[in-house]
Amino acid sequence: MHAVETLNLSKRYKKTEALSGLNFSVREGEIMVILGPNGSGKTTLLMILCTILKPTSGTAHIAGLDVVEDGTRVREILGIAFQEARGFWRHKPSSILRFHASMFGIKPDKKQDLVEQTMKDLELWESRDKMFMHLSGGQAKRLETAKVLIQRPKVAIFDEPTSQVDLRGKRKIWDKIKALRNEGSTVIVATNEVREAEYLADRVTILHKGTKVVCDSISVLKDAIAGGDVVEVGFEDPVSGGLVESLKELGGSLQLSPDGNQLRARVSRAEDWVPKMTSASYEQGAKISSIRVTEPSLDDVFLHFTGTALEEKQ
């Protein structure tokens, strides 16, 4: 049984179709990252899974429970950190977390220690007595994450968990999310940050215009791109037309920078292509200043499967 499963799930807001016939599943104990630009339907999907929105059609199940029919029971086993931490302006972070712990049945004798430890882990302890309205954006976001960490739900959902959080804070939150998975929770993370997805994902689902484009592990998705390696070559002088023609004969796709000094090649095997390229350059008298071999990024994967760059869509 999947921890989360949707079947032909659709959600329409008047004329806008936010989700369209989505079939999506998450295995127990994995971190599933939903990657997509703003407006791809990520948040709508999460809102349906946590029973805040009702689907227009189709079904969604959490641990076998229907999100529409068994809403209250679903909410008992599910925790969500919202995209934007809002509300509770006149409450203190510690009282918000204590309230959250009470609502999810954490025993009073454990509650205080758990709240204190989680706040310390997320560097919120110093701000425990500030009003929510006086927290910075990053602190409010960490508080949102802290709710789920205290709850330790069977299924944890994080909607863009590190937006507005500084680099050090991001790493802390990511490690906590991984620890949550290691303790047995199934985790769904929605993001449009490639680095976050690469750091966290056991599998990635790419969502585009309300539909699932592809779902698999990052390595499989990267391998699926034809010309799996990316070689970036820097030349001391602009590349001549003759060299370009010679390199084209080696296969792969080439992209020359506007000044003609940088060449980006997508090739199937960099270890075969690079020696041939250096020979061709030597024969044409072109001096190489740098060679960099990289894997395609998730942005490349997104571009490959959707025809649009993820960054451009933000």
Add this chain to the structure above:
Amino acid sequence: MNRVVTLAVFNIRVLLGERMWFVLSWALFGLQLAIYGSLMSKLVVVEDYFFFYSIGLIVIIVFESSADLGRHFVEHAREGELPYFLSLPISRRGLFAANALYGATNTVIRVLPPLAITLAILGRFSIQGIVFTMIALFLLGLGISGLMISMSFIAFKSVDIYIALVAGLSALLIRFSTAFYPIGRIPPIYQPASYATPLTYGADLSRWVLGYDPQLLLNPTVALVIVIAVAVGTISLSMTIMGRIIEGVKAA
């Protein structure tokens, strides 16, 4: 049930932090009663008008505090707290009940001290009278809260329109009611409007409970039935509308 109480207490704590508002509200009541109540009782020739007026004023406080619950709900939705509350392991009815408990507490805090003190000053104080009056006022408050929450869907289109409509409606419901004048003294042309406002029934029922001359009041049984009907009707309507509004709260 435990979670309903936990949620209600969480909200009530915020309420209890606003002590200054309660003190100001009580002070305003005292001031209005002392100045306008005394003045009006000289101008209006109705038996024991000062007492009549003071209960009318209490009914207006109930109205305002119940209208606050509607605004509280709208604020929750606008400020993003509502999606959080909706994600908690509590049924939608439980969520509604927690809000009702919050509203009832707000009403009791705002109404009970001035009511008790006024009745004591006027020599009409009795525990029994206070309890039954509070029940009547609570029922009226439920009806008004339901009405205000039912109207909150407007706030999702425009908060300004919602505020303007609530202010306009409040003025009409209060002015046409029997809060300040007995139904028999209201000009016949306005009487249909008086019968249309729930405050009329709540005010007259409370006065009857406290022993005011029944000749100047509506039939208490009719008043009770209407107050209960309004409470049940608007609460049911608001629960239905709330379900639909939730669908409108797209982003969290």
